[in-house]
Amino acid sequence: MTESDETPNRIIAAAERLFAEGGEDATSLRAITRAAAVNVAAVHYHFGGRDELLRAVLDRKLAPLNARRLDLLADAIAVHDPAVPLDAVLRAFLRPDLELIAELRGSGQVAFCRFMGRAYSQPGPAVAGFMQRQFEPVAARLYPLLRRAIPAVPAAELLVRMRLVVAVITGLFAGATPPGEPGPLDTDDIDEQLDRLVAFLAPGLAAPASLSHTIGGSG
Amino acid sequence: MTESDETPNRIIAAAERLFAEGGEDATSLRAITRAAAVNVAAVHYHFGGRDELLRAVLDRKLAPLNARRLDLLADAIAVHDPAVPLDAVLRAFLRPDLELIAELRGSGQVAFCRFMGRAYSQPGPAVAGFMQRQFEPVAARLYPLLRRAIPAVPAAELLVRMRLVVAVITGLFAGATPPGEPGPLDTDDIDEQLDRLVAFLAPGLAAPASLSHTIGGSG
DNA sequence: GTCTATAACTGGATAGAC
């Protein structure tokens, strides 16, 4: 609570806003310090440099996001023990993303959503690895649940399909809209968003593995 | 065929490689001209500046891509006239992307895939609008076919779901791997990739619109 | 059409006074 702690916070707040608006590459340290009304050297003193600041900004959003994911997955297990149906797994997994998007939209931080989208799909040298480390504990809990929910889908195929699911999440972050406009999912109600999303994703996830491309069904 | 035409081509070729490797922001004009073994001023002479060069690079890949999409859609109409089944529409729509990814992977241009992924989902000021203009004629042909193939899905819902499909495509570009490693779709055979992709996407696209979130099915 | 040279900037980082 010392007054000195205020400086790093001001830096983070300004960086959050500017990384979001201009993108990770287009935002200079000098622009951040100007916006935060602190000195350029302060960033080096408190964070070590530009890259470390970038990671700190992302961590502030990602740590709570994944913590919530783990909570909701634990809840789902508690309720449905032992076998959690696919819909429930997906809802627990996806809800924190929709909540974060809604929160950011609500506070006028649409640009930060796009920034998160970039961080998900195009980490860049400064945050690559960091993103994956954040996601690992979630994956460790998620996959056993999925295997149990849709045992007919082979593990390898499941991995492929979940990668496509993550691509969709990324797209939702990247395509987030300002509060006035309708979002990609065309509603502001998170439960409805979840319904639409799960209705779209679950059938594909649970679908039988394609057998042979000669019997694909297009002929 | 004059020898002078060679310079713009060398510039484009080098830009293609470097925009891919380092990303649109991280790649300087000077790095491009160094790689192309031409002078910095040549870019300004032939293209007008850095942004115009960037657009030219993208156009070289996107124009054939969308032309092929229109061809395949026309083929599908010719074969299935008048009503093209959903699988066939999706295959025609998705195949050019998979072909381009395969071609780029084959020629060691994985990084360019990631670049395309960025261009799709995070256009950036220099290429925003340009991307959409490229896509419009395809959309004009695609949507009527989709409406016919899955008339039960309301137009608004269809639009939402197709946005999710595009997010998946973007993810495939962004997640492209070098020739040795297995790709996101875990096979190098384009027909098999299409099978997997369509098997995952078609059920969700055709699914009945979610009725109410209180009957979602997670209880 | 092509090149050299340079103008006019901006970027991150840091030494050293306070």
Next chain:
DNA sequence: GTCTATCCAGTTATAGAC
């Protein structure tokens, strides 16, 4: 902890010789 002053590598763009 905070600031000034400065370093230096890098950028786009252009004027002007050839």
